[in-house]
Amino acid sequence: MTLRSLRPLQRVVRRPALVVACAFATAAAAVLVAGCSSARRGEPLVSAPQLSPDQQRGQIVFSQRCYQCHPNGATGIGPALNNKPLPAALVKTQVRKGLGSMPAFDQQHISDDDLNALASYVAVLRKS
């Protein structure tokens, strides 16, 4: 390869601003595309086949009543639920009585059956 044939390349490389702008535009486009086609969008919190019917019921209750403060069992407005053992009795007491800024949920909002299902679902969320 002769020196002459390398010149066009040198010209491009000599414009770092252009290279940076191109890299930025490419990165921005990649972020946009990734953001729009998130593989997780629309997926259930935990893939359905792993859950028993009872746990699936608990998952629905969780998404309606708990998800806003404990997203996927992770830290949100409330503390993480997926990083410690949470015996069913503790979950149920917490839900019925509330604590601090966590509201209490009575039978009108979460029936006893739903609460049992909810407690078994919270146990599934545990990651560590």
Ligand code: HEC
């Ligand atoms: C409005 C926000 C909010 C909602 C809704 C909510 N929580 Fe909470 N939760 C909290 C906060 C805040 C705490 C910490 C309370 C404290 O210790 O003062 C908490 C604590 C807990 C704890 C104890 C965690 C620990 O580390 O000991 C459990 C279990 C729990 N929540 C389960 C639930 C379940 C199940 C639901 C759905 C029925 C729910 N929460 C709905 C805010 C919320």
